[in-house]
Amino acid sequence: MKASAGGYARASSLRNALEMLAASDGNGRVLAGGQSLVAALNLRLSAGDVLIDISRLSELSGVTETQDGLRIGALTSHAEIGRNPLIRQSAPLLSQAVEFIAHAAIRNRGTMGGALAHADPAAEFPACVLALGATLHVEGLNGSRDIPVEDFFQDIFETAIEEGEILTGLSVPKAEPGEKQVIVEVARRSGDYALAGVCLVTRADGHRLSLFSVGPKPVLAEGAMAALDQGNIDGAVQALQAEIDPPSDTQASAAYRRHLAGVLLRRAAARIEGGNA
Amino acid sequence: MTEMFRDKIDISLTVNGEPVEARVPAGQHLVDFLRGELGLTGAHASCEHGVCGACTLKVDGKAVRGCLMLAAQADGADVWTVEGLSDLGAIKDLQDVFVERNALQCGFCTPGMLVAINELLEAGGMPSRDQIREHLSGNYCRCTGYEAIVDAVESVARVRAHKGAA
Numbered sequence: 192m193k194a195s196a197g198g199y200a201r202a203s204s205l206r207n208a209l210e211m212l213a214a215s216d217g218n219g220r221v222l223a224g225g226q227s228l229v230a231a232l233n234l235r236l237s238a239g240d241v242l243i244d245i246s247r248l249s250e251l252s253g254v255t256e257t258q259d260g261l262r263i264g265a266l267t268s269h270a271e272i273g274r275n276p277l278i279r280q281s282a283p284l285l286s287q288a289v290e291f292i293a294h295a296a297i298r299n300r301g302t303m304g305g306a307l308a309h310a311d312p313a314a315e316f317p318a319c320v321l322a323l324g325a326t327l328h329v330e331g332l333n334g335s336r337d338i339p340v341e342d343f344f345q346d347i348f349e350t351a352i353e354e355g356e357i358l359t360g361l362s363v364p365k366a367e368p369g370e371k372q373v374i375v376e377v378a379r380r381s382g383d384y385a386l387a388g389v390c391l392v393t394r395a396d397g398h399r400l401s402l403f404s405v406g407p408k409p410v411l412a413e414g415a416m417a418a419l420d421q422g423n424i425d426g427a428v429q430a431l432q433a434e435i436d437p438p439s440d441t442q443a444s445a446a447y448r449r450h451l452a453g454v455l456l457r458r459a460a461a462r463i464e465g466g467n468a
Numbered sequence: 469m470t471e472m473f474r475d476k477i478d479i480s481l482t483v484n485g486e487p488v489e490a491r492v493p494a495g496q497h498l499v500d501f502l503r504g505e506l507g508l509t510g511a512h513a514s515c516e517h518g519v520c521g522a523c524t525l526k527v528d529g530k531a532v533r534g535c536l537m538l539a540a541q542a543d544g545a546d547v548w549t550v551e552g553l554s555d556l557g558a559i560k561d562l563q564d565v566f567v568e569r570n571a572l573q574c575g576f577c578t579p580g581m582l583v584a585i586n587e588l589l590e591a592g593g594m595p596s597r598d599q600i601r602e603h604l605s606g607n608y609c610r611c612t613g614y615e616a617i618v619d620a621v622e623s624v625a626r627v628r629a630h631k632g633a634a
Contacts, residue, residue: 192516196495198473199540211472222541229536230517232495241473242494244541270530294606296584297518299530300537381605 194232198241205250205359209332211243213355219243221357223266226293226301227309251304251359254278260364265304265357270295272303281365284323284372284390288315291374294382307343308358310350310408313384317344318403319374321411322390325363331356344408370394371463375455376403379442386443387451391459400427400456405437405448415456424460428453479543483508484552492539499523499534501542502549510550510579521607524580525549531587550579559586562624571620573611581607585621594629597622 202208212219220240252266273289306316327338376388392399398419400412414430437448502508512522523534526548572578588603
């Protein structure tokens with residue numbers, strides 16, 4: 192179908208975008224790469240929105256090294272995340288995830304910030320940043336806020352970004368020496384959304400494990416993390432299967448997704464043990 | 469609010485190397501603008517939600533979905549369609565091998581395939597069959613079944629890699 196848009200304006204700066212958002216009477220939608228938003232407009236899942244195009248704001252793009260981590264601008268494309276040497280070195284989970292996200296032409300325009308703000312529970316990046324313990328940066332006309340990732344994803348397509356705010360970027364801690372990061376998923380075809388997926392990070396102070404496509408938002412599996420910390424993989428699989436409540440749909444049943452989550456956790460753990468992470 | 473947001477947007481861009489100026493509706497896809505306003509009907513609008521790849525275009529040097537980019541967003545952009553790449557001769561070897569190998573039947577997906585493959589081949593090197601399949605995973609063909617397409621891409625990549633090495 193054809194997109195239905197109530198209007199369009201290109202922002203000249205972040206401040207300008209925030210002013211337009213405030214003036215849009217709640218009808219404003221922030222347009223970055225558009226790889227989910229324009230698809231939604233085409234499918235008429237949303238109609239009459241006024242589009243605030245932030246895609247040219249160079250201030251929101253790129254990856255920089257900070258004292259203890261990396262700061263990733265919201266407009267950094269999936270393709271750039273995939274080839275960025277700082278990310279490959281310090282947050283390899285994100286580099287690995289790019290290979291699972293859609294297709295080359297979509298990765299060229301899709302943005303990290305767009306993926307996080309859209310908060311599709313089947314998407315890879317939200318689960319990755321949850322596993323990494325990221326901090327999300329949002330800005331409104333009254334100033335900026337930092338949101339811990341544990342508080343950011345709230346429900347299907349719902350985040351802690353408030354009316355009038357724009358996600359400007361995120362910070363992720365740098366991988367410690369010896370830290371391992373792995374993402375595994377099962378999808379029916381290359382580039383499809385996963386039936387289930389797992390992100391596993393091992394740090395000196397313990398494991399972090401997140402899952403996607405198993406509920407209305409990415410899940411941090413704390414019971415399974417505690418079992419992994421004790422070296423108990425069977426216990427971790429059991430704990431994991433008890434702490435998720437996956438949906439049944441035309442792609443897979445809840446029971447199959449729960450089974451798959453356990454299989455994927457074992458695969459991720461084996462990858463880390465095998466040193467292929 | 470009405471002053472800030474426009475229903476019609478003035479854009480100025482280059483398409484296949486030629487300057488173009490136009491006034492486009494806010495919700496018009498880039499591929500519809502190229503097809504309907506400029507008569508460049510090579511790229512096809514098909515699924516219109518980014519799945520099938522028939523609308524693939526080259527924008528500012530990168531392959532993109534023509535149905536997931538608004539014409540309004542192409543202001544200032546350098547856009548190439550299969551017609552332009554064809555006129556330049558940039559994909560002649562690929563087109564010839566597609567015919568030779570019977571890598572198309574109805575041809576509906578072929579323009580998007582060619583633009584997507586062009587991006588892979590421009591990156592240089594010799595991609596494996598797996599890499600070719602992965603790169604084309606976002607381009608659906610409903611009649612040939614891909615094997616001949618992968619063969620065609622592989623043989624062009626091999627010839628280009630040899631030329632590069634020579």
